[in-house]
Amino acid sequence: MEIRTQADRPIEVHKFYSGAIFGAAALALLLQTFLPRKLPGADLLDLPLLVTLYFGLSRRNPSTGLLLGMLIGLLQDSLSHSPIGLFGISKTLVGFAASSIGSRIDVEHPVSRFFLAVLFFYFQLTVLVVTRRLLLAQPEAFFALNPLLAALLNAVLAVGLFAILDRLRKS
Amino acid sequence: MLALHSRHRSLALLTVVVFAQVLLLAIQIKRGDQVRLIRFWSVSLIAPIQRTVSWSTNKLRSGWRNYLGLRGSAQENAALREELARLKLRNAELEGRAAETDRLSALLGFRDSHRDVPMIAARVIGASAAGTSKTLYLNRGEADGLRRNMAVITPEGVVGKLIEVYSDTAQVLLLNDKESGVGALLADTRTQSPVGGTGEPLLVMKYVTSDEKVSIGARVLTSGQDRIFPKDLPVGTVASVRPGNPFQDIRVRPAARLDQLEEVLVLLAHQEHLPQKAAPDTTPKSAVKPASAPR
Numbered sequence: 001m002e003i004r005t006q007a008d009r010p011i012e013v014h015k016f017y018s019g020a021i022f023g024a025a026a027l028a029l030l031l032q033t034f035l036p037r038k039l040p041g042a043d044l045l046d047l048p049l050l051v052t053l054y055f056g057l058s059r060r061n062p063s064t065g066l067l068l069g070m071l072i073g074l075l076q077d078s079l080s081h082s083p084i085g086l087f088g089i090s091k092t093l094v095g096f097a098a099s100s101i102g103s104r105i106d107v108e109h110p111v112s113r114f115f116l117a118v119l120f121f122y123f124q125l126t127v128l129v130v131t132r133r134l135l136l137a138q139p140e141a142f143f144a145l146n147p148l149l150a151a152l153l154n155a156v157l158a159v160g161l162f163a164i165l166d167r168l169r170k171s
Numbered sequence: 172m173l174a175l176h177s178r179h180r181s182l183a184l185l186t187v188v189v190f191a192q193v194l195l196l197a198i199q200i201k202r203g204d205q206v207r208l209i210r211f212w213s214v215s216l217i218a219p220i221q222r223t224v225s226w227s228t229n230k231l232r233s234g235w236r237n238y239l240g241l242r243g244s245a246q247e248n249a250a251l252r253e254e255l256a257r258l259k260l261r262n263a264e265l266e267g268r269a270a271e272t273d274r275l276s277a278l279l280g281f282r283d284s285h286r287d288v289p290m291i292a293a294r295v296i297g298a299s300a301a302g303t304s305k306t307l308y309l310n311r312g313e314a315d316g317l318r319r320n321m322a323v324i325t326p327e328g329v330v331g332k333l334i335e336v337y338s339d340t341a342q343v344l345l346l347n348d349k350e351s352g353v354g355a356l357l358a359d360t361r362t363q364s365p366v367g368g369t370g371e372p373l374l375v376m377k378y379v380t381s382d383e384k385v386s387i388g389a390r391v392l393t394s395g396q397d398r399i400f401p402k403d404l405p406v407g408t409v410a411s412v413r414p415g416n417p418f419q420d421i422r423v424r425p426a427a428r429l430d431q432l433e434e435v436l437v438l439l440a441h442q443e444h445l446p447q448k449a450a451p452d453t454t455p456k457s458a459v460k461p462a463s464a465p466r
Binding site: 061062063066067070073074083084085086088089092093096099131135136 | 180181182184185188189192193195196197199200208
């Protein structure tokens with residue numbers, strides 16, 4: 001499917017097989033709860049973030065992007081000990097922002113995906129920190145070595161994961 | 172156009188979704204003081220409004236009280252002023268009574284200490300009609316035993332003498348009248364000299380020679396030589412001394428407050444019938460008639 005933007009630049013909106021989005025999101029959430037118990041360092045991964053980011057960039061519809069982000073985030077919250085809405089807000093914003101960016105820049109190239117993953121990792125982190133500070137009165141550092149490592153790790157994973165998820169697209 | 176509309180819709184949706192989740196967070200979260208965030212927010216949101224409403228209400232109430240509610244205050248104010256004037260009058264009356272009580276008490280004390288000296292208390296009921304003469308009218312007269320040339324005093328000192336006596340009133344020539352005079356002496360040196368009025372507040376001691384040493388503040392007493400006033404009654408104190416030839420110019424401040432007299436004592440016997448010294452504790456026990464209170 002192809003739509004035109006205000007600049008009359010054609011952008012491609014990808015469609016996915018039925019249930020692929022929810023299946024991928026559910027799997028990401030499941031792995032997110034499972035892997036850290038089995039794989040050391042897996043707690044640095046944020047698979048729900050990557051799924052949200054991918055479908056946001058691919059669908060390029062801010063409304064569906066933010067709703068998907070909200071759904072994934074709320075589920076992530078409900079599966080964690082964090083207050084319900086903490087990741088919901090952050091992933092809602094990630095979904096919205098990713099959908100908005102996806103219609104403006106090339107999101108298909110692995111390098112751009114790598115940097116987008118890093119960018120959105122920090123974007124989510126920023127939203128989380130701000131939310132924690134403002135709402136929960138929980139001071140948390142914006143920048144630390146651990147988040148940087150996590151961002152890089154997630155970015156590397158994103159390049160591979162996105163390539164796998166590309167296979168779920170309808171041709 | 173379609174994209175723009177879609178984008179606005181997305182932004183609105185984003186706002187709603189984020190806001191809903193923030194509310195969701197707020198409902199769950201308790202702050203450090205165990206107050207749920209939603210309650211904290213609600214209070215934080217409502218409190219300024221409450222403060223504003225309260226402030227506005229207070230201002231309105233104040234405005235009503237201070238302006239609109241004062242429509243009937245003019246009458247109330249007038250009534251209060253009237254009440255205030257009445258109370259002031261009443262207060263002045265009471266103060267006057269209190270002062271009168273004090274004065275009468277002093278008179279009574281003086282009379283008690285001179286129980287053997289016949290005297291009668293009299294109230295001042297009038298003053299001179301002309302400023303050139305210093306006279307008073309008393310509420311006692313011939314019917315009360317008053318006669319011309321009787322001495323009029325207060326516990327503080329000499330006031331004057333009776334110059335006219337009617338059936339129920341009498342006229343007093345004050346000590347500071349130009350025509351007035353009293354036989355006096357300086358208490359320290361016993362130097363005798365008449366003291367007369369000048370028409371001014373101060374009296375003048377007329378015939379003290381320049382070689383007499385007179386100090387300011389020296390007490391001046393009656394000498395008894397005038398046969399009106401008993402001896403050693405206070406006349407006043409020396410206020411100023413000017414050298415002169417052959418006599419000094421000595422001014423005496425009257426002991427009695429001649430301009431504020433309200434009650435006086437009239438000695439009912441002439442000096443020749445009185446003991447030579449009317450001062451307390453030295454008065455001989457030769458009472459002629461006990462004193463009575465002013466009517």
